[in-house]
Amino acid sequence: MSLLEVRSASKNFGSLMAVRQVSLRVERGEMRAIIGPNGAGKTTFFNLITGFFPPTEGEIWFGGRDVTRLSAQRRVSLGMGRSFQVAEIFPELTVRENLRIAVEVGRGLALRPWLGRAKARLVRQAIDEVLAATGLTTKAARLAGELTHGDQRATEIAMVLALRPRLLLLDEPTAGMAEQETYDTVALIRRLHRMNRLTVILIEHDMRVVFHLADRITVLDRGRLLAEGLPDEIAANPAVQAAYLGEPA
Amino acid sequence: MSTAIGERALDRLPVSRYKWPGTALLWLALLMVPLWVPWAGGYVELAGRALVLGLAAMGLNFLLGFTGVMSFGHAAYFGLGAYGAGLMLKYVTGSTLLALFTGTLLGGLAGTILGALIVRRRGVYFAMVTIAYGQIFFYIAYRWNSLTGGDDGLRGFARQPLGVGSWVINIQNNATLFYYFLLAVFAIATGAMAFRLCSPFGRTLIAILENERRARYLGLPVERHIWLAFSVSCFVCATAGALYALLNNFADPMTLHYSLSGEIVIMAVMGGMRTFWGPLLGAAVFVVLQDYISSITVNWMSFIGLLFVLVVLFFPRGLLGILGQRGAP
Numbered sequence: 050m051s052l053l054e055v056r057s058a059s060k061n062f063g064s065l066m067a068v069r070q071v072s073l074r075v076e077r078g079e080m081r082a083i084i085g086p087n088g089a090g091k092t093t094f095f096n097l098i099t100g101f102f103p104p105t106e107g108e109i110w111f112g113g114r115d116v117t118r119l120s121a122q123r124r125v126s127l128g129m130g131r132s133f134q135v136a137e138i139f140p141e142l143t144v145r146e147n148l149r150i151a152v153e154v155g156r157g158l159a160l161r162p163w164l165g166r167a168k169a170r171l172v173r174q175a176i177d178e179v180l181a182a183t184g185l186t187t188k189a190a191r192l193a194g195e196l197t198h199g200d201q202r203a204t205e206i207a208m209v210l211a212l213r214p215r216l217l218l219l220d221e222p223t224a225g226m227a228e229q230e231t232y233d234t235v236a237l238i239r240r241l242h243r244m245n246r247l248t249v250i251l252i253e254h255d256m257r258v259v260f261h262l263a264d265r266i267t268v269l270d271r272g273r274l275l276a277e278g279l280p281d282e283i284a285a286n287p288a289v290q291a292a293y294l295g296e297p298a
Numbered sequence: 299m300s301t302a303i304g305e306r307a308l309d310r311l312p313v314s315r316y317k318w319p320g321t322a323l324l325w326l327a328l329l330m331v332p333l334w335v336p337w338a339g340g341y342v343e344l345a346g347r348a349l350v351l352g353l354a355a356m357g358l359n360f361l362l363g364f365t366g367v368m369s370f371g372h373a374a375y376f377g378l379g380a381y382g383a384g385l386m387l388k389y390v391t392g393s394t395l396l397a398l399f400t401g402t403l404l405g406g407l408a409g410t411i412l413g414a415l416i417v418r419r420r421g422v423y424f425a426m427v428t429i430a431y432g433q434i435f436f437y438i439a440y441r442w443n444s445l446t447g448g449d450d451g452l453r454g455f456a457r458q459p460l461g462v463g464s465w466v467i468n469i470q471n472n473a474t475l476f477y478y479f480l481l482a483v484f485a486i487a488t489g490a491m492a493f494r495l496c497s498p499f500g501r502t503l504i505a506i507l508e509n510e511r512r513a514r515y516l517g518l519p520v521e522r523h524i525w526l527a528f529s530v531s532c533f534v535c536a537t538a539g540a541l542y543a544l545l546n547n548f549a550d551p552m553t554l555h556y557s558l559s560g561e562i563v564i565m566a567v568m569g570g571m572r573t574f575w576g577p578l579l580g581a582a583v584f585v586v587l588q589d590y591i592s593s594i595t596v597n598w599m600s601f602i603g604l605l606f607v608l609v610v611l612f613f614p615r616g617l618l619g620i621l622g623q624r625g626a627p
């Protein structure tokens with residue numbers, strides 16, 4: 050059984066068909082890339098998967114369960130973790146405080162009037178682990194809003210990881226990053242994927258990143274599923290080449 | 299933090315390493331009110347009024363300052379607290395504490411139930427519905443003459459002395475003792491709010507305030523947490539309203555009116571909604587100016603309005619914000 054299955058999902062905004070009958074199966078432990086020109090509907094597709102809004106048509110199944118009608122927060126608690134195209138963090142909190150909230154919410158402690166000693170230690174350990182895993186340990190005391198683009202994205206990914214998700218959805222994780230930051234981010238994603246057998250879906254513009262990371266690639270174009278396959282197959286696909294040449298990303 | 303982009307959001311919380319001196323000073327000042335207020339030209343009842351309205355403004359700010367959700371209808375719960383306490387004393391019991399408890403429960407539960415119906419609304423819609431709720435209670439109190447006294451308000455009750463074992467504390471006629479009664483209730487209510495804010499729950503409120511989308515995508519049931527904050531804030535306003543009825547031995551339909559809701563918002567914003575104690579300062583300034591200026595002109599509200607505009611324009615963090623983020627309690 051696939052971890053995620055999208056069955057012919059569509060999303061219309063008025064007369065604009067942003068996503069048209071796109072289906073997708075992602076297996077456990079897979080690293081999937083979604084590519085396509087600007088405005089192809091990639092982010093909208095993520096929004097359908099994660100429950101940002103309901104699909105006009107179609108179904109979303111996650112972990113063998115129909116989640117089409119579940120709220121975003123329910124899907125998150127079922128194990129969908131998501132980053133956004135523009136990092137969504139708590140800018141006026143330190144990196145550690147950002148993670149603390151994520152850990153406390155993720156472990157169901159959000160309504161506790163009081164954390165006992167044991168629970169407080171558990172939270173601290175979880176934060177330290179995620180900080181170490183994402184290379185943010187030395188920046189833990191900084192305000193998240195003051196960090197570089199790359200570190201803000203790392204903070205967002207760290208927060209999502211703190212939830213211990215089963216599926217990680219990353220929307221253009223390297224967009225706007227300098228060479229070194231891109232390199233670090235790719236290394237981070239790969240490490241997370243390898244070490245935890247985490248299932249990852251990433252939307253990505255940078256083709257080097259895509260071909261470096263992805264097991265399989267899905268191509269969207271003007272809301273439609275244009276192609277899906279192994280990186281080599283996609284690179285050789287004439288329709289994909291036409292889409293990219295006809296409308297450069 | 300040397301290069302802060304702004305303040306640190308957790309600085310809103312009432313407890314931290316560098317806040318305790320300010321907080322200690324504040325409590326000292328509150329405890330000594332009967333000593334210094336008359337010396338400064340005021341009177342103890344006025345301080346009691348500031349304390350009670352300050353509690354209401356702090357209650358509103360539990361919602362406004364810590365989740366960013368604006369209500370223009372909190373007078374409804376304040377007024378229900380006042381009528382709850384007044385009706386209890388008039389028709390049912392001679393116990394001041396029971397009246398306080400009833401008023402708190404009436405306003406708090408009404409807010410909790412009504413809050414559940416509107417937490418999905420945001421911004422202007424939320425504010426409009428809160429006003430509408432408030433006006434419903436206003437008209438009930440206004441029309442139901444036989445029970446509530448209609449537009450004359452509810453009279454014919456008085457707070458009773460507190461009996462503690464064989465002790466009798468005469469809060470009825472002794473203004474100083476009654477002030478300390480108010481202060482004790484104030485301490486419990488603000489202590490409960492501070493405790494709630496310094497828990498994981500308090501941090502979730504700041505998370506919603508800082509970035510609602512991220513809060514939701516951490517799996518936080520945002521609506522439920524806003525509802526809980528709304529509920530806490532209504533309970534506190536209801537307590538304040540009940541105290542207000544005890545203070546005046548009178549429940550006024552204007553305590554239910556949206557104009558009072560607006561005044562409570564003004565107190566919170568003017569005092570500093572980014573701080574826990576700011577609304578208390580706002581209420582104190584409001585009450586003192588009202589007392590002073592209304593003896594000179596009937597247009598006292600335009601003076602307060604002017605002051606409010608000046609504060610919002612020049613000190614957007616409110617009066618307590620002027621004292622500096624670090625030193626402020």
Ligand SMILES: Nc1ncnc2c1ncn2[C@@H]1O[C@H](COP(=O)(O)OP(=O)(O)O)[C@@H](O)[C@H]1O
Pocket residue numbers: 062065067085086087088089090091092093094
């Ligand atoms: N919430 C929305 N309301 C209206 N139109 C939208 C909304 N979100 C996206 N769109 C439109 O849908 C199309 C696809 O957008 P998007 O999914 O962001 O593309 P991509 O992420 O592939 O660049 C675009 O034409 C965009 O303008």
Ligand SMILES: [Mg+2]
Pocket residue numbers: 091092093134
């Ligand atoms: Mg996009």
